[in-house]
Structures are given as C-alpha cells and as structure tokens.
Amino acid sequence: LVNFSFLVCGVVIVQSRLFDGELGGKTVVFTLTLLSFPLLYLVALWRGRQPIAGFMRVTSPVFNGRLAWANKFETAVRGMAASEKLAGQFCHQSPRYFGAALLVTLLSWLTMVVEFGMMLTFLGADVSFLEAIVVLTAVRFAYLLPLPGGLGTVEAAQVLALTRLGFDPAIGLSASL
Numbered sequence: 648l649v650n651f652s653f654l655v656c657g658v659v660i661v662q663s664r665l666f667d668g669e670l671g672g673k674t675v676v677f678t679l680t681l682l683s684f685p686l687l688y689l690v691a692l693w694r695g696r697q698p699i700a701g702f703m704r705v706t707s708p709v710f711n712g713r714l715a716w717a718n719k720f721e722t723a724v725r726g727m728a729a730s731e732k733l734a735g736q737f738c739h740q741s742p743r744y745f746g747a748a749l750l751v752t753l754l755s756w757l758t759m760v761v762e763f764g765m766m767l768t769f770l771g772a773d774v775s776f777l778e779a780i781v782v783l784t785a786v787r788f789a790y791l792l793p794l795p796g797g798l799g800t801v802e803a804a805q806v807l808a809l810t811r812l813g814f815d816p817a818i819g820l821s822a823s824l
Contacts, residue, residue: 648682648685648686648689648749649749649752649753649756650685650752650756651681651682651684651685652682653756653784653787654678654681654682654784654787654788655678655679655681655682656780657780657781657783657784657787658674658675658678658784659675659678660777660780660781660784661781661784661785661808662674662675689738692731692734692735692738693735693738693739694735695735696731696735697727697728697731697732697735698731699727699731700724700727700728700731703720703723703724703727704724707720707721707724759783760776760779760780760783761776761779763779763782763783763786764776764778764779766822767779767782767809767818767822770818770821770822771814771815771818772809772812772814772815772818774812774814778812781808781812782805782808782809782812782819782822785804785805785807785808786801786804786805786808788804789801789803789804801823802819802820802823805819805820805822805823806819806820807819809822
C-alpha cells in the first residue's frame with residue numbers, strides 16, 4: 648500500500664513538475680485506480696475474504712487436465728488461502744503492529760528519497776525534495792517495465808527525468824553507476 652501510494656504521489660508530482668500538467672487528469676485517475684487494488688485487497692483481508700485464493704480456485708479448471716499441474720496448483724491454492732487467512736488474522740489481532748509496519752515502510756521511503764536526493768546532490772544536481780521524488784518515481788516505474796534485466800530502462804529514466812528538470816544528463820548516468 649505504501650509503495651503504491653508513493654507511486655501515486657510521485658506521478659502527481661511528475662505531472663506537475665516534468666510535464667507542466669500536459670498529461671492531464673487521466674494520469675491521476677489511472678494511478679489512483681492502481682492504488683485502489685492494494686487498498687481493496689487489504690479491506691478484503693480485513694473482512695476475512697481470500698481474494699487471490701478465490702481467484703486461483705476459479706482458474707483451477709485450466710489445470711485439471713494435467714494431473715501433475717493440478718496437484719501442484721491445488722497445493723499453491725491451499726498455501727495462498729492459508730497465507731491470506733493468517734494475514735487477515737494479523738490485521739484483526741495486531742492492528743498496532745500492522746500500523747507500525749506501515750509507519751516503518753513510510754519512514755523507509757522517506758529515507759530512500761532523502762538518500763537518493765543526497766546522491767544526486769553529491770553528483771552535481773542540487774535537487775529539491777520534490778525533484779528527488781520525481782527522479783525516484785521515474786526509476787521505480789522503470790523497474791516495473793516488463794523488460795528482462797531492465798535493459799537500460801533505469802538509466803534512461805534517470806537521464807530523462809534529470810534532463811526534464813534542467814540538469815546534465817551525465818548525472819543520470821552517473822547515478823546509475
């Protein structure tokens with residue numbers, strides 16, 4: 648939830664900082680829709696539901712034709728159901744620990760942004776806190792692209808973001824190293 652929240656906030660900041668609102672409100676709506684998935688998942692777990700295990704049960708007929716796959720898939724369904732049941736119990740029985748976990752994750756993201764900003768400053772790009780979020784958001788989205796091994800997406804994202812912010816593109820390549 649915190650990871651998706653960071654991406655949503657990052658996209659809003661990217662839209663305003665890098666693209667001067669060119670991307671429009673559809674981008675924000677799309678990212679809020681993405682944020683709704685982990686949020687709805689947590690709500691479902693809180694209510695005792697097992698959304699992923701339920702989805703797996705619905706798709707299990709696909710694997711019934713092959714006995715070796717069917718047995719392994721059924722084992723995976725049982726494991727997922729047990730995991731989701733434990734996660735739901737954890738939310739109910741230990742809300743303080745759940746909140747503490749969210750807080751620790753939030754603090755780790757804050758630390759990551761500060762660390763990333765310091766690295767860029769040391770490399771010669773005196774970025775603000777919001778600009779560090781912009782570049783880090785570009786890097787995070789580059790990681791999410793379905794390319795094997797990244798194939799230069801992180802480097803390209805850093806060069807693009809820093810160039811759009813008015814910095815030397817060489818700093819983006821240096822940051823990758």
